Amino acid sequence: MPLPKLPTRPAAILDLNDTEPDLLPPLTQTAKGTPAPAIKTGSRAPALEARDVLQNEGTIDQSSSFKLPSATTPAQSPVIAPSKAQTTKKSPAPRTPARRTTKADSGVRKLFVLDTNVLLHDPSSLFRFEEHDVFLPMMTLEELDHQKKGMSEVARNARQVSRSLDTLVSEHRQLDEGLPLSGLGHKDAVGRLFFQTTAMASTLPPDLPMGKADNQILGVVRALQDKHPTREVVLVSKDINMRLKARALSMSAEDYFNDQVLEDSDLLYTGMLELPENFWNKHGKGVESWQQGGTTFYRINGPLCNQFMVNQFVYFEGSMPLYAQVREVNGKTAVLATLRDFTHGKNNVWGVTARNREQNFAMNLLMNPECDFVSLLGQAGTGKTLMTLAAGLAQVLETKRYSEIIMTRVTVPVGEDIGFLPGTEEEKMQPWMGALEDNLEVLNMGDADGGGNEWGRTATLDLIRSKIKIKSLNFMRGRTFLNKYLIIDEAQNLTPKQMKTLITRAGPGTKVICLGNIAQIDTPYLTEGSSGLTFVVDRFKGWPHAGSVTLQRGERSRLADYAGEVL
Incomplete structure (x- = not known):
């Protein structure tokens, strides 16, 4: 040329x-x-x-x-x-x-x-x-x-x-x-x-x-x-x-940087925003409030409103504490809605109550029928799988909002592969679903369904397992899930293209929940900035029918919490 x-x-x-x-x-x-x-x-x-x-x-x-x-x-x-x-002397760039x-x-x-x-x-x-x-x-x-x-x-x-x-x-x-x-x-x-x-x-x-x-x-x-x-x-x-x-x-x-959603994982959208101490001084004038369906709504005006995201959780822990969710943003005006307190025993979900602020935010997203996509991030022991399963069982067996729970995950081994596994699709996926069995055991220990004896717990567990289907990612292409509660576990090991393939399987009435910890990626060529979980969190933020929460505090045990800090 x-x-x-x-x-x-x-x-x-x-x-x-x-x-x-x-x-x-x-x-x-x-x-x-x-x-x-x-x-x-x-x-x-x-x-x-x-x-x-x-x-x-x-x-x-x-x-x-x-x-x-x-x-x-x-x-x-x-x-x-x-x-x-x-x-001018020529020199290489x-x-x-x-x-x-x-x-x-x-x-x-x-x-x-x-x-x-x-x-x-x-x-x-x-x-x-x-x-x-x-x-x-x-x-x-x-x-x-x-x-x-x-x-x-x-x-x-x-x-x-x-x-x-x-x-x-x-x-x-x-x-x-x-x-x-x-x-x-x-x-x-x-x-x-x-x-x-x-x-x-x-x-x-x-x-x-x-x-x-x-x-x-x-x-x-x-x-x-x-x-x-x-x-x-x-x-x-x-x-x-x-x-x-x-x-x-x-x-x-x-390196090929085009697939990097974020340069720094610390900049990832957490779904929460702590309000400053002078929040009410700058946003407390002309506040409008009303109640609808047991929820209190506030319309506030101020310079911080244009930084809010729809479905983002805001909190203020001062003399006038506030825990709310952003429902609408219009310039310097925003509409906030109060939350349901899932930390109280009367609001338990399948016998599970929230133990901290972030878990309460997550339960509000999981139990909201208008929220079609939920992403929960956090380290091991923060309660991602337990809360998701409890919310799924309550909406499948109690309120009948969904017909069944479908759980899948990418089969990436931490160590060496053990080879081919015998049996059907669910039997082959069973060794990868150890987290599911552990959490089902916890959820079945109580007397939520009146089965206080061994026979009652066994019958309840059989009923629960009949409503949970374990599927492999290899057979997801071309499928359509109608009125399902779809859980994607270990989503940090998925590529953005695989994540798109899974989420687009959702049909009418289906809710998709992505769980993962971007600090534990086992797939080659994937990083915290290019993971499919990071991709969907960044792309779905601000959509009225999606929400995300990054869980901060571990609730598994004091040993697990201390090991996560020092090891």
Whole structure:
């Protein structure tokens, strides 16, 4: 692709009013009568963050009189209108770690070389690099071909990538010039896709075996660096050792950050907000209150209202304590509703009462028929499974709101796998449902149903088990659950795509509850920021029919609480 023409006017008298201000590199003010220094395009590396891709809908406008040079052919140095009295030394762009930037931070398009595991992890990763170019080595295509067979999630992703590549290639004959990534309707992907069409000679150390696929991809990265000295060539891989080898060989390497919902797990939405001490001083004037259906509602006005989320819990523990849930937000006006006190024995749910503030918030969500999606996060022993099962049994067997409870979880072992298990689907899933059996035993110990003797407890347990179905994730695709109480346990080990597959199974009258602890992720390539549980908590916040609570305090035992703190 030819480079755009340089401006005819000197750099010192460029009319900046005709240009896009966010695309201009910084200008250095010079003394009167002295020539202006050369203007270099930026070289800061844009981070591959999920927020930048999902929320940034703009593209680079190259229609103005001041145009940034295209870097598809590095024939010239990215310098605009240098003065004759001053020369500029060419130097490679500094390689900075991945960070959150905008498109205007870099005037030169970077060239990203994708490892196979990136495509298998996210089939749409080809279109997540905005204005930058993507290069696929031949070894990446070869490994992609080896992974396409089977019914696993990896095989399905490999076939999806292959179909996308086939659609892009079918409309173009010349692959050497690159294919526009926007050809499939992805407006944000304004870069081009390049394939390795010829053999590339690399200068890797001779002790690296070139028969290994990773080393062949590293050789392609080195060859591209030698071929394009003015561009930054970056290897993108989910393999930590692959990135370490690349950096040891003086190559730029980054992780794939597009699937990261949050940079820091501490920023995750907790579903709660503690009100400041001066809350009533700033929001107590003109408060309206009314009662409806046994619930008291308050309409308040103040500067803090625009920070509220619908279904968020707010609390104030002062002289005038307040425990409420946000029902409506309209600018600086919000409607708060009081909560049902599940810490009191008369409001017990299947014999279970809340032991702390967060558990009370969670019980209000679990027992609310208008809340279709609930996510409960917290460390081990905070009561997530026990409260969820108690609320499910009360609404299935007592109020008949749901027909049955369906419980599922991802089968990721903590240690080594014990091999194949015999029996039916539920029998195979039984060893993974130890938490279910433990909590059913606790719920059946009391006399909630009048079965005080051994016979009564056994009959009650049989009735409970008849209303609980254990399902495997492998057979969820294509199903529709009507009027069910669906529990997804250990949801932190699910990918965002798997989480979408499960939640979209919900039919009319179905309630979905996701339980998990993002600090205990056992799935490879998943982190706290890219977990499916983090994904749904962030995307469902503020929806009127969803709620989330992060449980803080463990209630299992004093030994478990102390072990969680010191070990």
